[in-house]
Amino acid sequence: MPQFWAQLQFARTTDRLTSDAALAALCGVSPVEASSGKTVRHRLNRGDDRQANNALWVIALTRLRIDSATRAYAQRRTTQGKSTKEIMRCLKRYLARALYPLLLADLHHAQRRSLT
Numbered sequence: 001m002p003q004f005w006a007q008l009q010f011a012r013t014t015d016r017l018t019s020d021a022a023l024a025a026l027c028g029v030s031p032v033e034a035s036s037g038k039t040v041r042h043r044l045n046r047g048d049d050r051q052a053n054n055a056l057w058v059i060a061l062t063r064l065r066i067d068s069a070t071r072a073y074a075q076r077r078t079t080q081g082k083s084t085k086e087i088m089r090c091l092k093r094y095l096a097r098a099l100y101p102l103l104l105a106d107l108h109h110a111q112r113r114s115l116t
Contacts, residue, residue: 020100028053029092042089053092060091 017023024030026049031042063070070091077087 017103020097023100023103024093024096026052027056027092027096029056029089029096031089031093042086056092056095057088059095060088063091 017026021030025045028045028048028050030045032045034041034043060070064074074087074091077090082090
């Protein structure tokens, strides 16, 4: 996971990282409405950092293989009628929410070290 963490470190140097939603947009995992008629659907935002998006994708795939709670979540979403793409979109957004406080803590730690 260290190489994926390094790919997500781009956010440390940007002023646009103001919330977990901003991180999701920076990583290209924020949901964008793609509805048509009576069908309500969302797709991923394809903008910004593709390497960070790829890092989240690899982490999500690994969690689907290893983590029983993630597999249970995917199974629950499948029974709700979600497609594999929709499940991956939800997982990557969840990961962005979970990683946001970690990135902030790392940023604060780096700033404290630079002051000393």
